[in-house]
Amino acid sequence: MTSETSSGAKPRLNIGAIGPAGGGKTALTAAILRVQAKSQLAEAVAYDDFANVESPCFEYETQARHYTHVDCDGATLKLPEGVMMVMPGDDITLTIELDTPVALEEKMRFALLEAEDDDDDDDDDDDDPKVVGVGVVTRILG
Numbered sequence: 001m002t003s004e005t006s007s008g009a010k011p012r013l014n015i016g017a018i019g020p021a022g023g024g025k026t027a028l029t030a031a032i033l034r035v036q037a038k039s040q041l042a043e044a045v046a047y048d049d050f051a052n053v054e055s056p057c058f059e060y061e062t063q064a065r066h067y068t069h070v071d072c073d074g075a076t077l078k079l080p081e082g083v084m085m086v087m088p089g090d091d092i093t094l095t096i097e098l099d100t101p102v103a104l105e106e107k108m109r110f111a112l113l114e115a116e117d118d119d120d121d122d123d124d125d126d127d128d129p130k131v132v133g134v135g136v137v138t139r140i141l142g
Contacts, residue, residue, distance in 0.1 A: 010066045016102055016110065018072045026050050029058060029071045036060040074099025077112070086133070094135065108137040
């Protein structure tokens, strides 16, 4: 996430939702747009319509900020060698390989979402994506 401000304008924040297909990014993006559209601060895009969207880049606002949000499928997350799992509070270096190029900058913040349950039962309580980690881009390779 990066921020820039022009004189007299709302601060601009760039947000990227990056990860493997089925990770909940599109559901999160659709929910944000739906909520902001209720206040005429965005144009809503239904979850089922994302396949027909020409660009995965969306604009929306809050009362205080203007956002550019990129919804990008296709990433491989690699834990450091010898690390089998990560617990809350662990401080690790994670390598993320993107299938699709995305504009990233050092110091950008990110969130990792747990994939949806998608067990086809009628219990929707556990089908919402959950944030399982957050971090900051420290270095861009390659």
